[in-house]
Amino acid sequence: MKKYNVIIAGAGLAGLSLAKELAGSGLSVLVIDRKKSAGEVRYYSSGTFMNVDESGIPGEFLHAIDKAVFCSKNISCTKNISGCYVIDRVKLYNWMESAALKDENIKIRYGCEVKSAGYRHGRITGISYLDHGRQVEAIADIYVDCTGTAAVLGRKAGLTPKKSVMALGVEHLVPLKDDLRTVFLYTGGNLGGGYGWVFPNSRQQAITGVGLIKPKLFHKINEIFAEMWNKRNISGICKHRSIAKNFAALRTGRPLGRFVKGNIMILGDSAHQASPLLGEGIRFILDASTEAAASIKQAFLSGDLKRIHTYGRAWRKKHYKNFKFLYFIQKIMKVVSMNDFIMDKGVRVLRCCNERQYRRVLSGDIDFGFLLFIAVDAWYQIKILKNRI
Numbered sequence: 001m002k003k004y005n006v007i008i009a010g011a012g013l014a015g016l017s018l019a020k021e022l023a024g025s026g027l028s029v030l031v032i033d034r035k036k037s038a039g040e041v042r043y044y045s046s047g048t049f050m051n052v053d054e055s056g057i058p059g060e061f062l063h064a065i066d067k068a069v070f071c072s073k074n075i076s077c078t079k080n081i082s083g084c085y086v087i088d089r090v091k092l093y094n095w096m097e098s099a100a101l102k103d104e105n106i107k108i109r110y111g112c113e114v115k116s117a118g119y120r121h122g123r124i125t126g127i128s129y130l131d132h133g134r135q136v137e138a139i140a141d142i143y144v145d146c147t148g149t150a151a152v153l154g155r156k157a158g159l160t161p162k163k164s165v166m167a168l169g170v171e172h173l174v175p176l177k178d179d180l181r182t183v184f185l186y187t188g189g190n191l192g193g194g195y196g197w198v199f200p201n202s203r204q205q206a207i208t209g210v211g212l213i214k215p216k217l218f219h220k221i222n223e224i225f226a227e228m229w230n231k232r233n234i235s236g237i238c239k240h241r242s243i244a245k246n247f248a249a250l251r252t253g254r255p256l257g258r259f260v261k262g263n264i265m266i267l268g269d270s271a272h273q274a275s276p277l278l279g280e281g282i283r284f285i286l287d288a289s290t291e292a293a294a295s296i297k298q299a300f301l302s303g304d305l306k307r308i309h310t311y312g313r314a315w316r317k318k319h320y321k322n323f324k325f326l327y328f329i330q331k332i333m334k335v336v337s338m339n340d341f342i343m344d345k346g347v348r349v350l351r352c353c354n355e356r357q358y359r360r361v362l363s364g365d366i367d368f369g370f371l372l373f374i375a376v377d378a379w380y381q382i383k384i385l386k387n388r389i
């Protein structure tokens, strides 16, 4: 049986970014994933408002966006936007993998599926995984669950709720008619209370998709996606021909306050670290992996493995309050987003926003006071100044 300092289950965004952050630490790390390679992504959608200078992600993986169009059924709002990108997921994952593999103490094994884990007194005692059909046992000082919606270790330890809110997305990669730096976002009753998106990429293609959070509509997702072709602008910008089609789920819902128990850490979708309202996960998960790596290194350096508990403190400080508010809005949106009259009113408010406020709404960087302010300001502009917005 092989022993490691750290075993990371899952080599998606969370697992690979954590492995990259641990490179050079001198720790022996095993990363296992059931997929065949780093670049085998389940879907391509990857719009983000992350601070790319801080992230260090090479510019050639980023397609900069300069305009965002937000549409309800009858109204649309178009404004310039800054600091928004569509990332090439495949290139990002491959880049993170090669950065991790520069450290010979880090091993990444694909085609390996975690099948079971021993669990006693709040600690994982070892895992068993299938390596191309061969059963292998491994143990580690610390186990990190980066298996996304599966949350194989997080659920076992009771860190990831058994019943998270699940969101389901379908996306189609379609050819773009022109080179485009505009993202389109759609809401409306005929999108089943979910939302649609069109993200252009640098290969003259667009990722068009729909995300739903009402489980009773999941079986209708293809029909609901078909509604996207009736939406304004779409047929003008993309060709109605699917190059690739992907389905994917996301664990969302109530933000978690605890990411560590015993020798187990959860990171990424298994820790509900994607925005509860918008599903944007890349920015927050990269941030979480930096915090997680720092706590792991500190724990080994000090010889006190309990120090991994410091992971999450900084992340919670930065994002917990915002996620809690977005979760509250998510619950409201589940009810009101089917109502086109209310959604049209919402877009009218967006039209009254300046570019900075518009960016704040789209990136989810909002709180109650801010929403109240832009609503009152819009009312003032429309009723008092009689602007025809």
Ligand SMILES: Cc1cc2nc3c(=O)[nH]c(=O)nc-3n(C[C@H](O)[C@H](O)[C@H](O)COP(=O)(O)OP(=O)(O)OC[C@H]3O[C@@H](n4cnc5c(N)ncnc54)[C@H](O)[C@@H]3O)c2cc1C
Pocket (backbone or CB within 6 Å): 009, 010, 011, 012, 013, 014, 015, 032, 033, 034, 035, 043, 045, 046, 047, 048, 112, 113, 114, 115, 146, 147, 148, 149, 150, 151, 152, 168, 169, 170, 171, 209, 211, 247, 248, 249, 250, 267, 268, 269, 270, 273, 274, 279, 280, 281, 282, 283, 285
């Ligand atoms: C449809 C959709 C669109 C999205 N769009 C955006 C967007 O535009 N912008 C954005 O920022 N975020 C977006 N997100 C969210 C973001 O992509 C996710 O939050 C993020 O990718 C999650 O990363 P992760 O590593 O936690 O999980 P995953 O990427 O799901 O990785 C989990 C890995 O674990 C592996 N695994 C699972 N079970 C096992 C097992 N038993 N044994 C071994 N390996 C296992 C899987 O093969 C997978 O590679 C979107 C999500 C969805 C579903």
